[in-house]
Amino acid sequence: xxxxxxxxxxxxxxxxxxxxxxxxxxxxxxxxxxxxxxxxxxxxxxxxxxxxxxxxxxxxxxxxxxxxxxxxxxxxxxxxxxxxxxxxxxxxxxxxxxxxxxxxxxxxxxxxxxxxxxxxxxxxxxxxxxxxxxxxxxxxxxxxxxxxxxxxxxx
Amino acid sequence: xxxxxxxxxxxxxxxxxxxxxxxxxxxxxxxxxxxxxxxxxxxxxxxxxxxxxxxxxxxxxxxxxxxxxxxxxxxxxxxxxxxxxxxxxxxxxxxxxxxxxxxxxxxxxxxxxxxxxxxxxxxxxxxxxxxxxxxxxxxxxxxxxxxxxxxxxxxxxxxxxxxxxxxxxxxxxxxxxxxxxxxxxxxxxxxxxxxxxxxxxx
Numbered sequence: 001x002x003x004x005x006x007x008x009x010x011x012x013x014x015x016x017x018x019x020x021x022x023x024x025x026x027x028x029x030x031x032x033x034x035x036x037x038x039x040x041x042x043x044x045x046x047x048x049x050x051x052x053x054x055x056x057x058x059x060x061x062x063x064x065x066x067x068x069x070x071x072x073x074x075x076x077x078x079x080x081x082x083x084x085x086x087x088x089x090x091x092x093x094x095x096x097x098x099x100x101x102x103x104x105x106x107x108x109x110x111x112x113x114x115x116x117x118x119x120x121x122x123x124x125x126x127x128x129x130x131x132x133x134x135x136x137x138x139x140x141x142x143x144x145x146x147x148x149x150x151x152x153x154x155x
Numbered sequence: 156x157x158x159x160x161x162x163x164x165x166x167x168x169x170x171x172x173x174x175x176x177x178x179x180x181x182x183x184x185x186x187x188x189x190x191x192x193x194x195x196x197x198x199x200x201x202x203x204x205x206x207x208x209x210x211x212x213x214x215x216x217x218x219x220x221x222x223x224x225x226x227x228x229x230x231x232x233x234x235x236x237x238x239x240x241x242x243x244x245x246x247x248x249x250x251x252x253x254x255x256x257x258x259x260x261x262x263x264x265x266x267x268x269x270x271x272x273x274x275x276x277x278x279x280x281x282x283x284x285x286x287x288x289x290x291x292x293x294x295x296x297x298x299x300x301x302x303x304x305x306x307x308x309x310x311x312x313x314x315x316x317x318x319x320x321x322x323x324x325x326x327x328x329x330x331x332x333x334x335x336x337x338x339x340x341x342x343x344x345x346x347x348x349x350x351x352x353x354x355x356x357x
Binding site for chain 2: 002003004005006007008010014015018031034035038039042043045046099103114117118121146149150153
């Protein structure tokens with residue numbers, strides 16, 4: 001089995017994975033998340049048995065890292081004692097209308113599917129292959145995500 | 156059906172520029188600290204062109220001349236050594252420093268570990284013999300074949316020298332035709348001549 005030099009994975013997939021992660025966790029966290037994705041991938045790389053689905057494998061790791069970040073953000077206090085605002089970790093997020101915050105609040109699979117569909121503009125078959133699920137399951141995850149977003153946007 | 160929500164989603168997310176160089180630098184730095192780089196490579200500007208130095212966890216594994224097709228060579232290393240390959244010039248510093256000294260005329264032999272994993276069988280014997288030819292002297296294909304154990308295999312010796320993965324450091328440029336002709340050189344005869352002149356002058 002032939003695995004390509006790890007370097008070529010970074011060159012081939014970093015930009016698109018980054019867009020995916022911006023969709024999942026926002027621009028402030030995306031770059032760290034991408035770095036963690038590649039570090040985890042590099043650690044496991046020589047033990048990988050399937051060279052045919054490297055991209056799907058990277059997206060699985062990225063999705064997991066995004067979920068970690070979202071859990072961490074949920075735990076982080078938004079306000080500390082005496083009403084003192086916490087110090088911003090890095091530059092504030094660019095203004096968006098709150099829609100992507102709601103995307104980030106979706107269950108992990110729906111979030112990933114919606115991001116693949118609308119940030120990367122992928123067909124359902126491709127979304128399924130990247131998420132390791134069927135085309136039909138990908139369609140259902142996007143659809144469930146959209147229904148949930150519509151509920152929250154209108155409520 | 157595309158409704159307003161889908162249009163807003165498709166409009167994308169704000170602030171998504173990625174600094175690829177910074178990402179690569181960060182990954183390389185952390186990977187080096189964690190010992191996750193099995194093959195590191197770096198460019199080296201020599202008087203005979205831009206070389207690429209490739210180093211594994213066992214030692215120097217390849218020195219490439221410009222035009223050798225670095226991508227294909229890295230693919231080969233991925234198969235034969237490890238796919239954990241990153242550009243990390245700092246990890247090739249020892250070799251690059253010794254190359255500096257060699258081209259300056261202040262170093263007569265290289266003191267670096269060699270990873271022979273790209274060389275097999277008789278070729279390995281030939282290159283081991285070649286490594287022992289001292290700075291400033293020359294040998295012939297027949298002589299090298301004989302010392303490698305097969306006096307009549309000078310043609311095979313020539314092939315082994317022609318595909319030497321570690322030129323300059325394993326000095327295949329010091330092997331000539333018995334009649335005094337230059338013979339061949341993987342990096343081109345101009346480079347062979349340059350190296351021989353450099354050693355003669357030092």
